[in-house]
Amino acid sequence: MASISLKLYSSSPTLKFQHHSPTFLRKQLISFPTRPKLAAERNLTLSVAREVPAELSTVNDGAITNENKKNPGLEKDPIALWQRYVEWLYQNKELGLYIDVSRVGFSDEFVEQMEKRFEKAFRAMEELEKGAIANPDEGRMVGHYWLRDPNRAPKPFLKTQIQNTLEDICNFANDIITAKVKPPSSPEERFTQILCVGIGGSALGPQFVAEALAPDNPPLKIRFVDNTDPAGIDHQIAQLGPELASTLVIVTSKSGGTPETRNGLLEVQKAFREAGLDFPKQGVAITQENSLLDNTARIEGWLARFPMFDWVGGRTSEMSAVGLLPAALQGIDIREMLTGAALMDEANRSTVLKSNPAALLALSWYWATDGVGSKDMVILPYKDSLLLFSRYLQQLVMESLGKEFDLDGNRVNQGISVYGNKGSTDQHAYIQQLREGVHNFFATFVEVLRDRPPGHDWELEPGVTCGDYLFGMLQGTRSALYANNRESITVTVEEVTPRSVGALIALYERAVGLYAFLVNINAYHQPGVEAGKKAAGEVLALQKRVLAVLNEASCKQPVEPLTLEEVAERCHASEDIEMIYKIIAHMAANDRAIIAEGSCGSPRSIKVFLGECNVDDLYA
Numbered sequence: 001m002a003s004i005s006l007k008l009y010s011s012s013p014t015l016k017f018q019h020h021s022p023t024f025l026r027k028q029l030i031s032f033p034t035r036p037k038l039a040a041e042r043n044l045t046l047s048v049a050r051e052v053p054a055e056l057s058t059v060n061d062g063a064i065t066n067e068n069k070k071n072p073g074l075e076k077d078p079i080a081l082w083q084r085y086v087e088w089l090y091q092n093k094e095l096g097l098y099i100d101v102s103r104v105g106f107s108d109e110f111v112e113q114m115e116k117r118f119e120k121a122f123r124a125m126e127e128l129e130k131g132a133i134a135n136p137d138e139g140r141m142v143g144h145y146w147l148r149d150p151n152r153a154p155k156p157f158l159k160t161q162i163q164n165t166l167e168d169i170c171n172f173a174n175d176i177i178t179a180k181v182k183p184p185s186s187p188e189e190r191f192t193q194i195l196c197v198g199i200g201g202s203a204l205g206p207q208f209v210a211e212a213l214a215p216d217n218p219p220l221k222i223r224f225v226d227n228t229d230p231a232g233i234d235h236q237i238a239q240l241g242p243e244l245a246s247t248l249v250i251v252t253s254k255s256g257g258t259p260e261t262r263n264g265l266l267e268v269q270k271a272f273r274e275a276g277l278d279f280p281k282q283g284v285a286i287t288q289e290n291s292l293l294d295n296t297a298r299i300e301g302w303l304a305r306f307p308m309f310d311w312v313g314g315r316t317s318e319m320s321a322v323g324l325l326p327a328a329l330q331g332i333d334i335r336e337m338l339t340g341a342a343l344m345d346e347a348n349r350s351t352v353l354k355s356n357p358a359a360l361l362a363l364s365w366y367w368a369t370d371g372v373g374s375k376d377m378v379i380l381p382y383k384d385s386l387l388l389f390s391r392y393l394q395q396l397v398m399e400s401l402g403k404e405f406d407l408d409g410n411r412v413n414q415g416i417s418v419y420g421n422k423g424s425t426d427q428h429a430y431i432q433q434l435r436e437g438v439h440n441f442f443a444t445f446v447e448v449l450r451d452r453p454p455g456h457d458w459e460l461e462p463g464v465t466c467g468d469y470l471f472g473m474l475q476g477t478r479s480a481l482y483a484n485n486r487e488s489i490t491v492t493v494e495e496v497t498p499r500s501v502g503a504l505i506a507l508y509e510r511a512v513g514l515y516a517f518l519v520n521i522n523a524y525h526q527p528g529v530e531a532g533k534k535a536a537g538e539v540l541a542l543q544k545r546v547l548a549v550l551n552e553a554s555c556k557q558p559v560e561p562l563t564l565e566e567v568a569e570r571c572h573a574s575e576d577i578e579m580i581y582k583i584i585a586h587m588a589a590n591d592r593a594i595i596a597e598g599s600c601g602s603p604r605s606i607k608v609f610l611g612e613c614n615v616d617d618l619y620a
């Protein structure tokens with residue numbers, strides 16, 4: 001068993017969450033040492049016994065897995081680390097964006113091994129951008145990159161569609177904001193609110209961008225109905241109150257038929273009716289042409305309709321009308337978002353690994369997770385406004401990479417799990433486990449250099465600002481994790497702007513695409529989601545049968561309360577008795593079924609009938 005004596009340096013003791021008085025802490029943090037001092041003053045020797053696994057080799061499907069990875073152990077010498085940092089640092093001057101992969105321990109051999117795979121991935125990505133059927137399972141092109149560079153669209157009419165849609169978005173948003181287009185009956189004489197109804201890719205991008213970029217006082221305030229939870233919908237409607245009259249409702253659904261979105265629409269339309277408002281005059285649809293939603297909006301004469309294209313997936317639709325319309329209505333510079341994405345796309349077309357930011361991420365993900373998702377991706381933006389970035393990436397990464405089969409039909413059960421919220425807040429929640437617990441993750445820090453707009457900073461202690469603490473917490477956590485062999489990537493932007501947010505979105509769209517090529521899967525379909533939707537449909541169909549059986553029994557004189565077995569038998573679904581029990585329990589909890597005898601706690605005791613019958617009929 002090889003053993004290695006490693007020179008480590010600890011983070012400042014005060015960051016070790018020891019119990020000290022606030023004064024002591026304040027003194028310590030004020031004298032928060034810089035790296036050289038930290039390294040010199042706080043050397044700590046730790047001897048780590050490390051199995052040096054077998055030589056790097058590729059298994060039959062070419063995957064490079066942990067047990068085969070020649071893992072020399074993470075570099076810990078500060079000077080050598082500094083050299084690694086400098087050697088691998090990616091900088092995009094125009095975007096003010098940096099990527100640091102020096103705290104991911106991939107070896108030179110590994111990089112060499114991956115060169116060929118990246119050459120293949122770069123070629124595949126080039127074909128994708130030229131209009132190849134890169135989503136073979138659905139026979140579709142993958143064209144979200146064309147949204148920010150229409151000249152790349154493979155057909156002139158596609159370029160025209162993209163350009164015209166962007167123009168329409170800008171003009172419509174301007175008409176709304178300038179009150180050229182007004183709500184029909186609003187004392188405000190202008191639209192003041194946006195209610196976005198949509199789910200998944202039709203909500204997560206707009207939610208992330210709103211949180212990241214909406215000004216403190218936007219021309220229209222945005223809120224979302226992104227679920228079929230009646231209480232959640234009621235809450236949004238209640239918060240709008242009389243402002244429902246000046247609310248623009250944007251209903252987004254690429255398919256035009258997603259049940260949750262359709263339910264949200266029906267509920268909101270009900271609220272409009274009850275408020276005596278004319279929904280179509282305040283309704284906007286964003287959907288594929290001739291979808292159910294599109295036809296509804298057209299026939300009912302909604303205020304506006306914007307197209308979604310079949311070659312743009314939900315999780316990569318933020319640069320389409322899905323994201324651009326709500327952003328523009330909040331006064332966000334959507335052309336800057338597109339510019340940021342386009343500049344990042346250009347950088348990601350480099351075939352030199354070290355000059356391709358998305359490739360650096362994909363390389364790091366492959367190393368950290370052995371190309372099989374063996375570790376989770378923890379996203380830690382140290383900036384409140386980027387709070388929803390991880391939720392956005394959960395769909396982009398997990399719905400793209402979480403696939404049962406690869407492109408050759410092998411069962412691979414691929415994917416990388418994503419979680420995280422924001423730093424330093426998350427340090428007070430689960431960093432304990434990350435630092436010392438199960439080693440099943442790699443971290444991605446998102447660093448924002450600009451703490452406050454120029455001229456607004458303030459020293460809460462001599463020479464120390466609030467932002468310095470945030471900076472210190474990020475760097476301290478990164479060091480503390482690495483000191484315990486936890487790897488991390490750091491993505492740095494100078495500040496959160498439409499351009500940098502557009503770049504971040506493009507960075508991860510491309511990294512996911514490259515990684516998918518590396519592991520040979522289709523990143524652009526989602527068969528597993530259809531399975532869930534189908535199963536939900538079956539539950540509702542069974543519920544209808546249960547209702548019919550109960551209705552028939554409840555209308556008898558006297559009313560005939562039924563046992564679960566009797567209900568199941570009459571539904572010809574004895575094997576579904578558990579689901580029937582759950583359906584009845586849910587209905588009883590909402591006063592739609594009456595438990596005549598027994599209780600849901602002891603299912604076998606239940607006798608049930610339908611709510612509209614009164615108890616007196618029971619034993620008449």
Ligand SMILES: O=P(O)(O)OC[C@H]1O[C@H](O)[C@H](O)[C@@H](O)[C@@H]1O
Nearest residue numbers: 200201202253254255258314529
């Ligand atoms: O935009 P829609 O067609 O309503 O789809 C909304 C969401 O539905 C499903 O969950 C898909 O897997 C997502 O990719 C999609 O974003």
